């Protein structure tokens with residue numbers, strides 16, 4: 001296996017479009033405009049709490065892989081049963097919170113295995129909207145980089161297939177865990193785009209170069225006047241930095 005920390009990204013840094021919109025018609029409209037560009041889209045709490053599993057099936061039937069971002073965080077028994085309830089759906093990636101701890105993560109992976117589902121389970125480390133001040137307010141005393149690394153180590157050992165972290169931590173993750181783990185990276189901001197509520201951000205090119213496998217991009221694409229133009233510019237930026 002290659003020791004090149006960017007090996008995992010060669011030809012493999014996919015864009016995941018976060019469909020953070022209020023209505024399924026709006027999500028469909030964006031996907032129609034983007035045509036067959038996105039190979040994977042994210043359905044998060046905003047759409048899933050409104051439309052549930054039927055929307056997952058409808059969007060998957062268009063040929064897109066589905067990243068279902070529910071960030072499950074509960075006692076192991078409850079998370080395991082939630083995963084059993086989701087197992088029949090065409091889900092590629094599913095999020096749980098790393099802060100749920102190793103027993104919860106293990107229960108999630110075991111539930112997935114029991115059902116025969118092939119979904120990959122990703123542990124969210126430190127949300128990209130958090131900085132040191134926010135972490136300290138919930139009793140986390142280390143830096144985002146240290147905290148994310150600590151949670152990632154625990155989560156991967158407990159059976160997570162990959163992790164969600166900011167691009168600022170990706171290089172450290174690759175040094176620590178090698179080329180195997182899936183590294184899904186939100187907090188992506190093309191240069192000049194406002195951070196909004198995100199605290200730990202990087203440009204698409206920097207994030208891809210660091211070794212991310214997937215970049216989760218919401219507002220810069222879905223709120224753009226011309227989402228196709230922005231999507232294509234991001235694709236070119238990634239290609240230029242990872243070739």
Ligand SMILES: O=C(O)c1cc(=O)[nH]c(=O)n1[C@@H]1O[C@H](COP(=O)(O)O)[C@@H](O)[C@H]1O
Pocket residue numbers: 018020044069095124126127128129164165186187188198216217218219220
């Ligand atoms: O799990 C996620 O996808 C996620 C984790 C995280 O730490 N930060 C984060 O922003 N996200 C998600 O990534 C997307 C980022 O959206 P934008 O900031 O609009 O690009 C949102 O849908 C968030 O829910």
